Amino acid sequence: MSGGVGPIGSDITIPKEQEVIHKEQQDPNHSLKIPKIKSTFLSFPHLNSLAVIVILASSGMVSLEDFSFLIFSFIYLVFISRVAFPSKPNTIYPPVFDPKSKLLRLYVNIGAVIGLYGPIAYILQGTYEGDKEGIKAASPHLFLLASQIFMEGIAFTGKFSPPSRAFVPVFYNSRRIFTIVDWLRTEIYKIEAQQSGSGKRVMAGRVLAVANMAFWCYNLFGFLLPVYLPKVFKMYYSGNKEKE
Structure with a gap:
């Protein structure tokens, strides 16, 4: 799966980039003539994420603060890509990690189930049971994750x-931890509240909130910051030195 959980775990290149990289590996003289790579349109998962953004925003379950965060992230992404980390002309950046890695795919799939599909099912089921508090608490995390997937598609x-690409998962992951804390707090103190759904739903909400807290905290502090970012910067700056 690309987006949200995909680029968090790997730096996935678009198909045309992968074809050029493969040709360069097979033909050493191919690097002397680097063709222009046209940007592809957003993939189906990215468009699905855009649909989730629109639905949540139109339903009134998204605060102005979270929506402003999405707008600001786009503006800042363009800013740092122009000022701090511009792309070098005729430079092709290879994947940071092997996209074919089974361990990587497992990690990405776990993140998708915990962070995306689980909350979607939780919100839909909450609509049936009338759990307004649970829906309101889980929506910010889902909105920001969908926004992250969409922004990663743009990047x-x-x-x-x-x-610049790495900025998106780090920025959004950091912000979503705070929304998950609020979600978990709501689930813990929801047992005595009215319109909280069945007892099984309360327990499911707590498990889902705890799972998201554990996964995304590890993703940020155990993977993105100590592993992913150093590799990204090393690849970027070593490439610049070769160009110089």
């Missing part, structure tokens, strides 16, 4: 540099 199809 990868727009030929941004690796540090």
